Amino acid sequence: MWAKLSADMVAPKERFDWYNDVVASSLVPVSLTSDQSADFRCEASVLDLGAAQVSAHTYGQLRSRRTSALIRRSDPEQFQLGLMVRGGMWMSQHGGGDALVGPGDMILWDTSKQWEAATRAGDATMEAVILQMPRDALPLRAGRVDGLFGRRIGGESGMGAVLARFMSSLRPHGAECAPQELRGLGSVAVDLAAAVLAQRVDAYGELPAEARACALRERIDAFIEHNLGDPALTPGLIAAAHGISVRALHLLFRDQPQSVAATVRHRRLERCRSDLARPELAARSVRDIAARWCFSSAPVFGRSFREAYGTSPGAFRREAARAPGR
Helix, strand or coil, rough: EEEEEECEEEEEEHHHHHHHHHHHHHHHCCCEECCHHHHHCCEEEECCCCEEEEEEEEEECCCCEEEHHHHHCCCCCEEEEEEEEEEEEEEEEEECEEECCCCCCEEEECCCEEEEECCCCCCEEEEEEEEEEEEECCCCCCCCCHEECCEEEEECCCCHHHHHHHHHHHHHHHHHHCCHHHHHHHHHHHHHHHHHHHCCCCHHCCCCHHHHHHHHHHHHHHHHCCCCCCCCHHHHHHHHHCCCCHHHHHHHHHCCCCHHHHHHHHHHHHHHHHHHHHHHHCCCCCCHHHHCCCCCCCHHHHHHHHHHHHHCHHHHHHHHCCCCCC
């Protein structure tokens, strides 16, 4: 589960030094400076995924440097991939030029190489999620991604968007997972990161078949999530959208907890349940909400909802309306 590290119990004048220690222990030792060090606002959380680690950070204006002396002092030999959630940062590493990244962007660095980074001027608060992977966990030849260090990796479309969505989802949902599930997520995180980086250096074909299959499943998962309101969302449409046969699609999901069709049905039921609990949709009928998520038959929807949640849609809605705070 997330191990939360909060500066709330630290005296304001000591918070910047406290955060410096947190970064050194959870990421890697760096030299930090800030014009706000007298009243620095910060928070960090760490989630162990077995094959990888994820940390979430909220912090103020600062500048960081990783020097050769700090590398000699401690080097976990990791690739670290940062996703900016709020605010922006500038970074330079390995002579790759300067990169400025903003919300939704990602950037890769190597803990064994010097870097310099700074928060974007004018941003009072930064939020970032950082994926940490041992270098030897990435199934690509040594040196293959060196040209990506310190460069912006877009998270607005394609595999970059899939990886950014995955990393963002760990913040609210990681704590819900059992240890075994978290280890599985660690493997998924490494495979997705490998797929994104391999695409950037035209080396996707070098990835093991398992890593390519994992990345494709995540792309399909994101496609399903985005198109749940489309009545035409069938295995045939999903397969065609990803350039594979329906048989290949079913084989891809053979070892997953649910088939493709069951996944679509479950996600639609989840959307219906969420809408039934929303006060602002209280005037909409159960039938309308079911139809919004492609259940054309009220009896079929009612039966499916009861099988999934152990109660009828109407009873669930009434119970949600009586919940505290409503």
